[in-house]
Amino acid sequence: VSAPATAPGPAGLAPLGRSRPLAWWGTLLALGAATSMLTTMAFAHVYLGALGDVRPGLGSPLVALVLLLASSATMAFARLRARTRVDAAGALPALVVTAALGLAFVLLQVQHYAGLGLDVQREVADASFLVNVVMHHVLAATGLVALVVAAARLARLPDSLRSRDAVFVTGLVWQTTVLAWVPLFALLYLAPGLT
Amino acid sequence: VTATVPVAPPEQPDELERAWATRPGLVGWLGAVNHKQVGRRYLVTALVFFLVGGAEALLMRWQLASAEGGVLAPHEYNAMFTLHGTTMMFLFAVPVVEAFAAYVVPLMIGTRDLPFPRLSAFTYWTYLAGGLLLYSSLLPGALPDGGWFAYVPLTGPEFSPGLGMDFWLLGVTFVEISGILAAVELVVAVLRTRAPGMSLTRMPVFAWSALTAAAMILFAFPPLVVGSVLLELDRKFGTPFYNPDLGGDPLLWQHLFWFFGHPDVYVMLLPALGIISSVIPVFARTRLVGYSLIVVSTVAVGVVSFGLWVHHMFTVGLPVLALSLFAVGSFVIAVPSGLQIFAWIATIWQGRVVWGTPLLYALGFLVLFVFGGISGVMVASAPFDGQAHDTYFVVAHFHYVIVGGVLFPLLAGVYYWWPKLTGRLLSDRLGRTAFWVLFVSFNLTFLPQHIVGLLGMPRRVYTYEAELGWEAYNLLSTIGAVGLTAGFLLTVANLVWSGTRGRVAGDDPWGGATLEWATSSPPAPYNFRTIPLVRDRDPLWAGLPLVEDGAQGSLGAPTEPVRCVVLTSPLEARPDDVVTLPQHSLLPLAATGALLLALVGLLLGALPVAAVGGGLAALVALAWAWSRQDEP
Numbered sequence: 001v002s003a004p005a006t007a008p009g010p011a012g013l014a015p016l017g018r019s020r021p022l023a024w025w026g027t028l029l030a031l032g033a034a035t036s037m038l039t040t041m042a043f044a045h046v047y048l049g050a051l052g053d054v055r056p057g058l059g060s061p062l063v064a065l066v067l068l069l070a071s072s073a074t075m076a077f078a079r080l081r082a083r084t085r086v087d088a089a090g091a092l093p094a095l096v097v098t099a100a101l102g103l104a105f106v107l108l109q110v111q112h113y114a115g116l117g118l119d120v121q122r123e124v125a126d127a128s129f130l131v132n133v134v135m136h137h138v139l140a141a142t143g144l145v146a147l148v149v150a151a152a153r154l155a156r157l158p159d160s161l162r163s164r165d166a167v168f169v170t171g172l173v174w175q176t177t178v179l180a181w182v183p184l185f186a187l188l189y190l191a192p193g194l195t
Numbered sequence: 196v197t198a199t200v201p202v203a204p205p206e207q208p209d210e211l212e213r214a215w216a217t218r219p220g221l222v223g224w225l226g227a228v229n230h231k232q233v234g235r236r237y238l239v240t241a242l243v244f245f246l247v248g249g250a251e252a253l254l255m256r257w258q259l260a261s262a263e264g265g266v267l268a269p270h271e272y273n274a275m276f277t278l279h280g281t282t283m284m285f286l287f288a289v290p291v292v293e294a295f296a297a298y299v300v301p302l303m304i305g306t307r308d309l310p311f312p313r314l315s316a317f318t319y320w321t322y323l324a325g326g327l328l329l330y331s332s333l334l335p336g337a338l339p340d341g342g343w344f345a346y347v348p349l350t351g352p353e354f355s356p357g358l359g360m361d362f363w364l365l366g367v368t369f370v371e372i373s374g375i376l377a378a379v380e381l382v383v384a385v386l387r388t389r390a391p392g393m394s395l396t397r398m399p400v401f402a403w404s405a406l407t408a409a410a411m412i413l414f415a416f417p418p419l420v421v422g423s424v425l426l427e428l429d430r431k432f433g434t435p436f437y438n439p440d441l442g443g444d445p446l447l448w449q450h451l452f453w454f455f456g457h458p459d460v461y462v463m464l465l466p467a468l469g470i471i472s473s474v475i476p477v478f479a480r481t482r483l484v485g486y487s488l489i490v491v492s493t494v495a496v497g498v499v500s501f502g503l504w505v506h507h508m509f510t511v512g513l514p515v516l517a518l519s520l521f522a523v524g525s526f527v528i529a530v531p532s533g534l535q536i537f538a539w540i541a542t543i544w545q546g547r548v549v550w551g552t553p554l555l556y557a558l559g560f561l562v563l564f565v566f567g568g569i570s571g572v573m574v575a576s577a578p579f580d581g582q583a584h585d586t587y588f589v590v591a592h593f594h595y596v597i598v599g600g601v602l603f604p605l606l607a608g609v610y611y612w613w614p615k616l617t618g619r620l621l622s623d624r625l626g627r628t629a630f631w632v633l634f635v636s637f638n639l640t641f642l643p644q645h646i647v648g649l650l651g652m653p654r655r656v657y658t659y660e661a662e663l664g665w666e667a668y669n670l671l672s673t674i675g676a677v678g679l680t681a682g683f684l685l686t687v688a689n690l691v692w693s694g695t696r697g698r699v700a701g702d703d704p705w706g707g708a709t710l711e712w713a714t715s716s717p718p719a720p721y722n723f724r725t726i727p728l729v730r731d732r733d734p735l736w737a738g739l740p741l742v743e744d745g746a747q748g749s750l751g752a753p754t755e756p757v758r759c760v761v762l763t764s765p766l767e768a769r770p771d772d773v774v775t776l777p778q779h780s781l782l783p784l785a786a787t788g789a790l791l792l793a794l795v796g797l798l799l800g801a802l803p804v805a806a807v808g809g810g811l812a813a814l815v816a817l818a819w820a821w822s823r824q825d826e827p
Contacts, residue, residue, distance in 0.1 A: 019762065019764070019771045019772050022310050022311075022383065022387065022762065022774055025310075025382075025383045025386065025387060026310070026311055026314070026379050026380070026383050029378070029379040029382055029383065029413055030375075030376070030379050032413050032414070033375045033378075033379070033413045033414070033416070033417050034417075036413065036414045036417035036418070037417040037418075037420060037421050040417055040418045040421040040422075040451065040454075041421050044421070044425070044436070044447055044451070047444070047447055047450070048436070048442065048443065048444060048447065049442070050442075053442075120432070120434050121432070121433040121434060121435070122435070122441055123435075123441070123442070124434075124435045124436060124438075124441055124442035124443045125442065127428070127434040127435060127436060128436070131424070131425070131428070145816070145817070145820075146820070149817070149820045149821060152821075153821075
């Protein structure tokens with residue numbers, strides 16, 4: 001794996017190595033806070049005894065899950081291309097596919113919720129279920145916007161370090177989105193079957 | 196570490212000045228993003244909120260000075276204690292600590308700015324917006340009155356039907372989000388922008404405490420945001436999260452609130468302790484004793500503080516085993532806190548003390564904090580807490596911790612770092628007078644509250660009967676509160692007078708050990724012309740040069756932008772990269788305005804306004820993400 005272009009070094013020094021972009025660190029910490037919110041809401045769901053009260057079924061959510069997991073693979077491919085190739089534009093198709101899969105995931109989920117007939121004013125379990133998924137989907141929507149911005153940047157300036165960084169950072173956001181859905185899916189869709 | 200990272204050719208000094216200059220005029224002022232400007236704004240705004248919160252406290256004390264007082268009506272008293280607590284905890288204590296960190300930490304770690312300057316400005320504007328949102332509830336006459344911890348069901352739709360609590364929830368959520376983003380900024384700054392050579396083991400204790408507090412914020416504040424969202428959903432959309440009739444649980448709020456609330460105390464306290472660790476060695480003229488122990492204690496306090504939230508809920512009927520575990524945790528946290536106190540005493544013992552006003556405040560802190568810590572251990576005991584819970588004993592305890600443990604160190608910090616803000620020294624005479632007025636008045640205010648609390652006086656009562664025998668203690672407290680007001684006004688007068696007429700300080704008036712004293716007072720917009728090389732924990736005392744011979748030069752080609760910072764590795768602080776920072780920008784202000792519009796629209800049920808605000812916020816976010824794309 002070859003390293004990307006290095007930053008200019010100070011006079012008299014060897015060129016500085018290119019480490020993770022600064023935005024990556026900031027995004028990592030912001031995602032830590034977002035994960036803390038998701039965890040808190042999952043705790044509230046369990047605390048309110050809502051586990052067994054919603055049995056949303058496993059129809060389209062399973063398809064949506066598969067699409068989301070597939071988007072994780074395409075995102076990883078995009079990140080690899082942006083990281084290792086001189087021509088980072090090769091990552092562009094993978095970013096577009098990732099965004100499409102992500103959008104399909106969100107749309108499928110929304111269609112699924114519409115068919116559940118949730119009563120959020122009378123059933124605390126329904127309300128808790130909905131807040132849990134909405135919080136996750138806000139993260140997913142943020143990831144989708146990041147994907148679009150990263151793709152647009154890459155299309156315009158494929159050789160820019162910032163374009164590569166954008167892919168790198170977007171990858172972090174998207175993989176967290178995917179990773180967060182896995183335990184949430186288990187909590188919301190699989191656990192009710194066990195109780 | 197091989198060398199320093201120089202920043203501009205000596206023959207082109209103007210280049211650096213130009214790159215870091217603030218644009219003139221109102222647009223330049225509104226778009227300023229430099230950490231010192233943001234830090235100053237935080238400080239001034241927090242001070243204003245402090246004075247407002249203090250005035251609210253004074254009104255309450257006036258009401259309670261005599262039995263059956265008639266200064267405030269019951270609902271006005273409720274609003275006063277709600278606003279006082281909320282203002283002091285959310286709008287003063289945490290933001291002022293962030294202000295210190297935003298201003299001092301970059302100077303202390305030898306960098307030119309915080310790593311995300313636009314985010315810094317955004318955190319300030321959202322903090323200001325949150326405060327204004329909270330106080331804008333005055334306009335429709337819908338003051339929040341559910342206490343600073345807003346327990347449900349009192350604050351739910353049934354018992355607080357007006358807009359007051361909605362303003363409270365949105366205002367507090369704004370401030371929380373501001374705090375989370377400021378924490379992101381600080382953690383990245385400390386981990387990635389320390390001067391070359393400043394490994395973690397050479398990092399000043401204040402930077403350690405700011406790092407720990409910021410890391411805590413990332414995990415402590417989100418639960419309150421979630422809790423507030425759920426409460427607002429209950430209030431606006433009729434969800435039943437806290438309604439037991441429909442399967443909800445009011446105790447969920449208490450869990451979420453205190454999972455935030457207890458670490459929040461340490462979020463304020465740890466940086467305050469960091470200030471003490473900065474001040475004492477300088478005035479004791481010796482290195483800090485037990486540096487490693489203090490750092491480990493700081494981190495340990497941060498970690499353990501997450502396991503204590505239930506001690507605020509000892510009387511809600513939880514299982515005895517849970518009470519025992521959380522009581523033990525509450526005792527345990529006294530150990531690392533105590534270690535630090537012994538380390539400071541040892542430092543003073545070992546050194547040759549030079550009496551300065553900052554040290555006076557630090558010593559005042561030691562006395563008050565030990566007192567507050569001991570009463571804290573008392574209420575950590577579940578059986579005792581059962582008796583003292585919701586009495587004035589608890590009020591006295593946490594004022595000893597928060598005022599004694601946080602405010603006195605902050606005042607020490609103000610006297611200590613004032614030269615770095617203004618280039619001038621605060622008046623020593625006024626400072627010492629203010630200290631004694633504050634110290635005596637503080638004890639006069641809060642010592643009697645221990646007794647009246649043990650006599651059974653509950654918190655949050657707007658009046659009491661004369662036969663209960665509480666009047667003398669309350670009168671003493673009120674006299675003390677008047678004294679406190681005088682002390683704080685003296686301090687403000689000192690700030691105002693010395694800001695323009697104080698003695699010129701020079702770069703290093705105290706003979707400090709850390710890097711902020713290696714710059715001018717006040718520092719240039721870029722802090723350091725040449726980024727220093729750190730070879731010792733107390734770099735200014737080590738006698739080693741901060742700049743290597745011949746280190747001056749440019750970052751690269753002469754056309755390179757020079758508004759940049761050096762990135763270093765997180766552990767050893769090896770030079771790693773050089774990144775350019777964004778110039779001043781109106782985007783942070785625009786983002787705050789758009790978000791405010793969206794949320795106020797939701798609050799008032801004006802959905803078109805909310806939609807416009809949401810759309811604008813999305814546009815600004817896109818502009819933010821898209822900008823600077825042409826840079827390398």
